Amino acid sequence: MFVRELTLHDFRSWPQIHLDLQPGTTIFVGRNGFGKTNLLESLFYTATLRSHRVSSDAPLVRSGADAARIVATVENEGRELTVELTVAAQGANRAAVNTRPVRRTREVLGILRTVLFAPEDLALVRGDPGERRRFIDELVAQLRPMAAGAKADYDRVLRQRSALLKSAGAALRRGGDQADSVLSTLDVWDGQLADLGAQVTAARLAVLGQLAPHVVAAYASIAPHSRPVRVSYRSAAGSAVDESAGGDGAVDDIRAAIAEQLAAVRTKEIERGLCLVGPHRDDLLLELGDDPAKGFASHGESWSLALSLRLGSVELLRADGVEPVIMLDDVFAELDVARRTKLAEFTASADQLLITAAVAEDIPDQVVGRRIRVGVVDDDGARHSVITDDETIGVRETTGVRETGGVRDTIGADEEVGDVGRGARDDAE
The missing domain is CATH 3.40.50.300 (P-loop containing nucleotide triphosphate hydrolases)
Structure with a gap:
């Protein structure tokens, strides 16, 4: 190409x-x-x-x-x-x-x-979770274009649900029909967030499962004397999602896990006016040996790991033909x-x-x-x-x-x- x-x-x-x-x-x-x-x-x-x-x-x-x-x-x-x-x-x-x-x-x-290597890649290791989410979403968009549509729809629902949460606390304190309306509307948004969030998460997990071996091999080549690297997923919906292999067959189980967690944290979400569960709160955990790379990796190790994520992306796209x-x-x-x-x-x-x-x-x-x-x-x-x-x-x-x-x-x-x-x-x- x-x-x-x-x-x-x-x-x-x-x-x-x-x-x-x-x-x-x-x-x-x-x-x-x-x-x-x-x-x-x-x-x-x-x-x-x-x-x-x-x-x-x-x-x-x-x-x-x-x-x-x-x-x-x-x-x-x-x-x-x-x-x-x-x-x-x-x-x-x-x-x-x-x-x-x-x-x-x-x-x-x-x-x-395409795979782009840039100085900003160091943020994949040292930066906030949003950097790593963007990295995996970019790969998903190239490997599973249909999943990119679910991500766009999820972002739209997230914005609307977040706006509702910001006003929900005051409405519930007033009580009456207004409170009932807010809760019923929130139920609808919860269902959509869980459904689209499950599709986004399942796609991420599937791509990450394919990517991880390539990253491990690339890091071993670049930094043969360093500690071994491990790449895994951390979901705000709990360990059941983390352990999933992802893909279309996992969507129903992930949807149920997100919905259950949304119900569990609803009061906290209304108090804070924030959406606390969903793929927008997830992260890729990068570990060197037993330690998280963020905060424990040296400058050289951080660059080696950032390069390995990009080199692994190249190999993943090559494996896709x-x-x-x-x-x-x-x-x-x-x-x-x-x-x-x-x-x-x-x-x-x-x-x-x-x-x-x-x-x-x-x-x-x-x-x-x-x-x-x-x-x-x-x-x-x-x-x-x-x-x-x-x-x-x-x-x-x-x-x-x-x-x-x-x-x-x-x-x-x-x-x-x-x-x-x-x-x-x-x-x-």
Whole structure:
């Protein structure tokens, strides 16, 4: 599998760019903040319908624009599909496949499969449970696209049930018909939350069961002298869920466990105005030996474990019959020599490998391929990203179009390529 073409309009710092890509290795080089990561982010969004950097879509739209557009042509074993995504700053997003609109954007899931390594991966080990939930949900979306629909529906029900809980305490204190109405409505939301939550949890458990052996093997290879790693699931609904193998056959039992726990904590939920049970409260437990990795793993062990989660993801997607596009977002700069070498060796066989680096010296010598340099220009005070000249790719400029080894970005004929600045809005969540 590889991405043959990528076109962006008003996506973060890129007003417009068209990239012709090939199998093999492509390296994007540019200073931090110049927009190279945004290119990988657009492909990750195409594969998962979410960003790896922010929790909402609005920051993906270039400042001043109403929507961003991503067009990616993916080739897989001779079959070619073009995904078009319109990401709205406000309102609903739209999607099309081979120019034909689809009813739901999630229908594009599975066309592109990718694994992205990024500096943020350290949060998978050291961060909050939400980081690990997002990790497993991204894998589920690629391996079980239908389950992504259950997750979207669950999030909607969770928002509505949470809103009801915030007002339930006051209504119950007033008593009467209003209290009865709140309780009956809560019963309805409980049923929906348990049903959709069971589907989400069952899918997570099934994928985690497939992933765990790959993570264990990857960690043993990267850190052979460290303690053995273990990956398991921790559900707010109790140990019965933790021990489940997941999958479609486990949905009924998980639904019953969630429903039982919701009933048990209802009073506490109303008092606190929070939903305390469901997959939004679950976690992946990462252990080294007998200790949880969070709080006990050294910096080196944490990075090894984070890499192992991503390497295991690659192997899991390969086992499912697809060679994913592998993207390395400035990770070589974060790793020591031994881990750089391991990562370079592992990714050398990828059908397509896309790498970003602030400086070319961060890339190990054995990683060779096409190099594209990314810079910024200042257009009347509005900075944006462009493809600039570099030593290895010839440049030909025409009226308004710069062509750089298969790369075209619309620019002014008399523009100068800048060396500083940032076109994208802040990436902070």
